[in-house]
Amino acid sequence: MANKPPIIDAWAQPAPAEMFKHVPETGRLLKLSGMAHLISQGVAPEEMVARMDAAGVSVAMICAWCRPGQWIVTNDDVAAIVRKFPHRFVGVATVDLEKPVTAVRELERAVGELGMKALRVIPWLWNRPPNDKLYYPLYVKCIELDIPFCTQVGHTGPLMPSEPGRPVPYLEEVALTFPELRIVGGHIGYPWTDEMIGQAWKHENVYIDTSAYLPRYYPPQLIQFMRSYGRDKVMFGTNFPMLDFGKCAEQARQLDLPQEALDAFLWQNARRVFKLDMP
Numbered sequence: 719m720a721n722k723p724p725i726i727d728a729w730a731q732p733a734p735a736e737m738f739k740h741v742p743e744t745g746r747l748l749k750l751s752g753m754a755h756l757i758s759q760g761v762a763p764e765e766m767v768a769r770m771d772a773a774g775v776s777v778a779m780i781c782a783w784c785r786p787g788q789w790i791v792t793n794d795d796v797a798a799i800v801r802k803f804p805h806r807f808v809g810v811a812t813v814d815l816e817k818p819v820t821a822v823r824e825l826e827r828a829v830g831e832l833g834m835k836a837l838r839v840i841p842w843l844w845n846r847p848p849n850d851k852l853y854y855p856l857y858v859k860c861i862e863l864d865i866p867f868c869t870q871v872g873h874t875g876p877l878m879p880s881e882p883g884r885p886v887p888y889l890e891e892v893a894l895t896f897p898e899l900r901i902v903g904g905h906i907g908y909p910w911t912d913e914m915i916g917q918a919w920k921h922e923n924v925y926i927d928t929s930a931y932l933p934r935y936y937p938p939q940l941i942q943f944m945r946s947y948g949r950d951k952v953m954f955g956t957n958f959p960m961l962d963f964g965k966c967a968e969q970a971r972q973l974d975l976p977q978e979a980l981d982a983f984l985w986q987n988a989r990r991v992f993k994l995d996m997p
Contacts, residue, residue: 723981724776725967726988726996729868729904729929729955731781732791732799735760740790741783743842743876747960757959763799766958767806773963776985777996778956779836781810781868782828785843789814793824797832808994809834810868815844815852822855829863835992836902838868841882848882849891857896866991868927871903871914875930885913893921900991904955905930911937918943918951925991929955933969941973949979953988 731737738744738757748754761769770778780799783790796809811828813821828834837860841847848869860867871889873880882888885907893901904927907914918924926948928936944952956966970984989996 722774722971724985725774725954725970726985726994727770727775727778727929727956727958727963728902728927728953728988728992729781730766730778730958731783732763732796733757733761733766733959734791737783737790740788741785741843741876743878744960746877747875751960753959753962761959763802763807767803769958769963770806773967775956775963775967777806777808777994778958778963779808779810779988779992781838782812784812784814786816793828793832793834797828797834800833805996808992810836810838812838813856815839815846815856818852818855821852822859825856825859826863829865834865835994836866836868838904840870842870842874842876842878842880844882845879846882847884847888849888853892854895857892857899860900861896861898864993866900866902866925868902868904870905871907871910871926872905873909883907885910885917889924890917890921893917893924897921897923899923901925902927902953902991905957906937906940908937911940915939915943915948918948924951925987926952927955927988928952929957930960932961932966933973936973941975944973944983945975945979949982950987950990952983953991954984 782793800807800809811834900923902925
């Protein structure tokens, strides 16, 4: 592994055994990914680190989960894992979107007290696209805290409406209204990949992460974007435990990319966008 470039996984989550019981919409995906048995047993942080070591993943950004009326993995849960493995995990906060004042206060606490490096809200969990009014106070706070806003773009693998994940017009409206806000669209944006590439090209602070897709299935136009004028705009992600660190990392290293573009994709872009303090 000494000759392999480091890898920062921009989208992962803890995997306690009970987590996905509270997100039943993902059941179909778990079966298709081949990870259902592993997830049903739960994956301890120690096992995550061992899997990262085997895959050559240096750092994984792990996120809390909240859906209407229920916290599934809290920001404090994530912070506890990060404290245990401070050089391997980076915390990403989430909030209860439907309680805007509480949400802003929780985000400020998560960053200021718990050391979180970004906010992530998954639109299909709330059936609210990112231009919904409930997001806007959070965007202002992200700008004040100098952290990125991360979201899911593209269709939903879970059996939920895909409309909130369309990059145009929803995410575009946010980028136009808040040009200072760093936005990371996770899950590529398929089948609106060209729209998402267009947004990343058009807006200085809009980026793409490739989580939830094995690299062998990346759309060809995304690979071309990464090879050329989008070299600084795309970052690696797995969506662990939906996809395994090892398979994603191995296939990513085999992509037909110049070394400079591969390094940017695997770790440099994430380190810069999330302002990570690592070598």
